[in-house]
Amino acid sequence: GAGVSQTPSNKVTEKGKYVELRCDPISGHTALYWYRQSLGQGPEFLIYFQGTGAADDSGLPNDRFFAVRPEGSVSTLKIQRTERGDSAVYLCASSLWSSGREEGEETQYFGPGTRLLVL
Amino acid sequence: GQNIDQPTEMTATEGAIVQINCTYQTSGFNGLFWYQQHAGEAPTFLSYNVLDGLEEKGRFSSFLSRSKGYSYLLLKELQMKDSASYLCAVADSNYQLIWGAGTKLIIKP
Numbered sequence: 483g484a485g486v487s488q489t490p491s492n493k494v495t496e497k498g499k500y501v502e503l504r505c506d507p508i509s510g511h512t513a514l515y516w517y518r519q520s521l522g523q524g525p526e527f528l529i530y531f532q533g534t535g536a537a538d539d540s541g542l543p544n545d546r547f548f549a550v551r552p553e554g555s556v557s558t559l560k561i562q563r564t565e566r567g568d569s570a571v572y573l574c575a576s577s578l579w580s581s582g583r584e585e586g587e588e589t590q591y592f593g594p595g596t597r598l599l600v601l
Numbered sequence: 602g603q604n605i606d607q608p609t610e611m612t613a614t615e616g617a618i619v620q621i622n623c624t625y626q627t628s629g630f631n632g633l634f635w636y637q638q639h640a641g642e643a644p645t646f647l648s649y650n651v652l653d654g655l656e657e658k659g660r661f662s663s664f665l666s667r668s669k670g671y672s673y674l675l676l677k678e679l680q681m682k683d684s685a686s687y688l689c690a691v692a693d694s695n696y697q698l699i700w701g702a703g704t705k706l707i708i709k710p
Contacts, residue, residue, distance in 0.1 A: 523703070524703050525700050573644075588696055589634065592636075592644050594643050
């Protein structure tokens with residue numbers, strides 16, 4: 483079946499602009515995660531959704547970052563007043579559940595990422 | 602605090618065996634994951650350990666010792682395509698993944 487998809491694959495914007503990044507999870511996966519990753523680092527957690535609600539948004543760096551998942555499927559990560567330091571790869575992942583009811587059901591599967599460059 | 606430690610870089614020869622270690626300190630433990638990430642691509646799931654012992658999956662095996670806070674990923678019969686970063690991640694008490702920075706594995710002919 484189809485994996486996690488993310489659009490756009492690349493985004494170049496100017497400092498101060500607004501951007502939206504989209505994630506389409508694996509069908510039937512209730513949990514959806516946003517991470518960002520800089521070169522040579524592991525993924526940095528931003529936010530995760532269980533269904534439509536943000537179950538944990540403790541990783542969002544500041545109030546310029548916001549994410550929604552209105553129908554419990556597709557999610558959009560929104561960044562206002564972008565700064566050069568926001569440049570990174572933004573990864574989305576989904577899992578069947580956020581906590582494993584059966585062993586391994588919380589395994590996260592990643593999309594290809596959106597490479598964001600803020601000039 | 603929570604942290605995951607793994608070597609930054611390792612080099613191995615095609616056809617050989619390599620072991621990538623990971624040690625962790627987390628608030629709670631609900632499983633340890635290994636992911637492979639090729640340059641410019643997203644992480645792909647390799648293995649999951651929640652009980653002590655060795656899990657074998659083809660050329661790749663993963664070992665866990667919960668009492669020691671330690672895991673390793675063993676790659677056998679190395680191929681050039683195994684050149685990638687290998688990420689260790691632990692699910693904490695809230696099932697949040699705590700990630701290591703990754704080990705860049707370089708395979709030489």
